Amino acid sequence: MVRTPLTPRERQRGERFGALLRRARGDRSMVDVAAAAGVSAETLRKIETGRAPTPTFFTVAALAAAVGVSLDELAAGCVPDTDCEEQALSA
Template sequence: MVRTPLTEEQRDRGRALGQILRAARGPRSAASVAQEAGISLDTLRKIERGAIAAPAFFTVASLARVLDLDLSDLARTLDEFDRTIPDSAAS
Protein backbone atom coordinates (compact mmCIF):
# COMPACT_ATOMS: atom_id res chain seq x y z
CA MET A 1 0.00 0.00 0.00
CA VAL A 2 1.38 3.38 -1.01
CA ARG A 3 1.36 6.16 1.58
CA THR A 4 0.15 9.61 0.65
CA PRO A 5 3.04 12.07 1.07
CA LEU A 6 2.71 14.43 4.02
CA THR A 7 1.93 18.07 3.37
CA GLU A 8 4.35 20.78 4.46
CA GLU A 9 1.87 21.72 7.19
CA GLN A 10 1.89 18.14 8.51
CA ARG A 11 5.69 18.11 8.49
CA ASP A 12 5.74 21.44 10.36
CA ARG A 13 3.35 20.02 12.93
CA GLY A 14 5.60 16.97 13.33
CA ARG A 15 8.60 19.22 13.94
CA ALA A 16 6.58 21.15 16.53
CA LEU A 17 5.64 17.90 18.27
CA GLY A 18 9.30 16.90 18.32
CA GLN A 19 10.32 20.23 19.86
CA ILE A 20 7.65 19.90 22.55
CA LEU A 21 8.74 16.38 23.43
CA ARG A 22 12.41 17.33 23.45
CA ALA A 23 11.71 20.28 25.78
CA ALA A 24 9.64 18.05 28.07
CA ARG A 25 12.49 15.55 28.25
CA GLY A 26 14.70 18.24 29.79
CA PRO A 27 17.96 16.86 31.18
CA ARG A 28 16.83 13.23 31.01
CA SER A 29 18.76 11.13 28.55
CA ALA A 30 17.05 10.18 25.32
CA ALA A 31 18.07 6.57 25.95
CA SER A 32 16.31 6.39 29.32
CA VAL A 33 13.13 8.02 27.99
CA ALA A 34 13.06 5.72 24.96
CA GLN A 35 13.58 2.64 27.11
CA GLU A 36 10.84 3.65 29.56
CA ALA A 37 8.46 4.42 26.68
CA GLY A 38 9.21 1.09 25.02
CA ILE A 39 10.53 2.57 21.78
CA SER A 40 13.94 2.55 20.18
CA LEU A 41 16.37 5.37 20.81
CA ASP A 42 16.53 5.92 17.04
CA THR A 43 12.75 6.37 16.89
CA LEU A 44 12.78 8.92 19.72
CA ARG A 45 15.58 10.87 18.06
CA LYS A 46 13.73 10.90 14.74
CA ILE A 47 10.52 12.11 16.41
CA GLU A 48 12.37 14.84 18.31
CA ARG A 49 13.96 16.23 15.17
CA GLY A 50 10.78 15.91 13.10
CA ALA A 51 12.01 13.14 10.82
CA ILE A 52 8.95 11.10 11.82
CA ALA A 53 6.32 13.77 11.33
CA ALA A 54 3.33 11.54 12.06
CA PRO A 55 4.32 9.03 14.74
CA ALA A 56 1.86 6.35 15.79
CA PHE A 57 -0.69 7.38 18.41
CA PHE A 58 0.46 4.79 20.94
CA THR A 59 4.06 5.95 20.54
CA VAL A 60 3.04 9.53 21.33
CA ALA A 61 0.82 8.34 24.19
CA SER A 62 3.67 6.32 25.68
CA LEU A 63 6.07 9.25 25.41
CA ALA A 64 3.48 11.57 26.95
CA ARG A 65 3.08 9.18 29.89
CA VAL A 66 6.83 8.93 30.45
CA LEU A 67 7.29 12.71 30.14
CA ASP A 68 4.26 13.45 32.34
CA LEU A 69 2.45 15.29 29.54
CA ASP A 70 -1.33 15.36 29.28
CA LEU A 71 -2.43 14.27 25.80
CA SER A 72 -5.25 16.84 25.73
CA ASP A 73 -2.81 19.63 26.60
CA LEU A 74 -0.40 18.37 23.97
CA ALA A 75 -3.15 18.38 21.34
CA ARG A 76 -4.19 21.93 22.32
CA THR A 77 -0.59 23.11 22.06
CA LEU A 78 -0.31 21.63 18.56
CA ASP A 79 -3.65 23.21 17.60
CA GLU A 80 -2.29 26.58 18.74
CA PHE A 81 0.80 25.95 16.62
CA ASP A 82 -1.45 25.26 13.62
CA ARG A 83 -3.13 28.63 14.09
CA THR A 84 0.24 30.42 13.95
CA ILE A 85 1.04 29.09 10.46
CA PRO A 86 0.33 31.80 7.87
CA ASP A 87 -2.42 30.93 5.38
CA SER A 88 0.10 31.14 2.53
CA ALA A 89 2.13 28.32 4.10
CA ALA A 90 -0.90 26.06 4.15
CA SER A 91 -1.50 26.34 0.40
Protein backbone atom coordinates in the same frame (compact mmCIF):
# COMPACT_ATOMS: atom_id res chain seq x y z
CA MET B 1 0.58 0.35 -0.49
CA VAL B 2 1.96 3.77 -1.35
CA ARG B 3 1.89 6.35 1.39
CA THR B 4 0.50 9.77 0.52
CA PRO B 5 3.16 12.48 0.91
CA LEU B 6 2.73 14.73 3.92
CA THR B 7 1.64 18.30 3.42
CA PRO B 8 3.85 21.15 4.67
CA ARG B 9 1.31 21.70 7.46
CA GLU B 10 1.61 18.05 8.56
CA ARG B 11 5.41 18.25 8.53
CA GLN B 12 5.31 21.45 10.61
CA ARG B 13 2.95 19.79 13.09
CA GLY B 14 5.45 16.94 13.43
CA GLU B 15 8.27 19.41 14.05
CA ARG B 16 6.22 21.19 16.73
CA PHE B 17 5.40 17.86 18.34
CA GLY B 18 9.06 16.84 18.35
CA ALA B 19 10.16 20.13 19.87
CA LEU B 20 7.48 19.84 22.55
CA LEU B 21 8.67 16.33 23.45
CA ARG B 22 12.26 17.51 23.55
CA ARG B 23 11.38 20.33 25.98
CA ALA B 24 9.31 17.95 28.12
CA ARG B 25 12.21 15.48 28.24
CA GLY B 26 14.37 18.18 29.84
CA ASP B 27 17.66 16.85 31.19
CA ARG B 28 16.68 13.20 30.93
CA SER B 29 18.60 11.28 28.33
CA MET B 30 16.94 10.18 25.14
CA VAL B 31 17.84 6.57 25.99
CA ASP B 32 16.16 6.79 29.42
CA VAL B 33 12.94 8.31 28.08
CA ALA B 34 12.80 5.91 25.14
CA ALA B 35 13.27 2.93 27.46
CA ALA B 36 10.56 4.20 29.82
CA ALA B 37 8.20 4.53 26.85
CA GLY B 38 9.13 1.17 25.37
CA VAL B 39 10.42 2.61 22.09
CA SER B 40 13.89 2.74 20.63
CA ALA B 41 16.11 5.76 21.14
CA GLU B 42 16.27 6.01 17.34
CA THR B 43 12.48 6.30 17.15
CA LEU B 44 12.48 9.04 19.77
CA ARG B 45 15.29 10.84 17.96
CA LYS B 46 13.35 10.75 14.69
CA ILE B 47 10.23 12.08 16.38
CA GLU B 48 12.10 14.85 18.19
CA THR B 49 13.81 15.99 15.00
CA GLY B 50 10.63 15.87 12.93
CA ARG B 51 11.86 13.04 10.70
CA ALA B 52 8.97 10.86 11.93
CA PRO B 53 6.15 13.43 11.98
CA THR B 54 3.28 10.94 12.31
CA PRO B 55 4.04 8.48 15.12
CA THR B 56 1.34 6.02 16.11
CA PHE B 57 -1.11 6.86 18.85
CA PHE B 58 0.33 4.25 21.19
CA THR B 59 3.85 5.64 20.71
CA VAL B 60 2.60 9.14 21.46
CA ALA B 61 0.71 7.92 24.53
CA ALA B 62 3.75 6.02 25.84
CA LEU B 63 6.05 9.00 25.30
CA ALA B 64 3.56 11.35 26.97
CA ALA B 65 3.47 9.10 30.03
CA ALA B 66 7.27 8.79 30.07
CA VAL B 67 7.79 12.57 30.09
CA GLY B 68 4.81 13.33 32.34
CA VAL B 69 2.75 15.31 29.83
CA SER B 70 -0.92 14.72 29.17
CA LEU B 71 -2.18 13.88 25.71
CA ASP B 72 -4.27 17.06 25.88
CA GLU B 73 -1.14 19.15 26.47
CA LEU B 74 0.61 17.47 23.56
CA ALA B 75 -2.35 18.03 21.26
CA ALA B 76 -2.63 21.68 22.26
CA GLY B 77 1.09 22.17 21.68
CA CYS B 78 0.79 20.85 18.15
CA VAL B 79 -1.91 23.28 17.05
CA PRO B 80 -0.41 25.87 14.73
CA ASP B 81 -0.36 29.53 15.59
CA THR B 82 -2.94 30.63 13.04
CA ASP B 83 -1.69 34.23 12.89
CA CYS B 84 1.85 33.09 12.03
CA GLU B 85 0.56 30.48 9.61
CA GLU B 86 -1.71 32.95 7.81
CA GLN B 87 1.18 35.39 7.45
CA ALA B 88 3.42 32.66 6.03
CA LEU B 89 0.76 31.59 3.54
CA SER B 90 0.13 35.16 2.36
CA ALA B 91 3.86 35.91 1.88
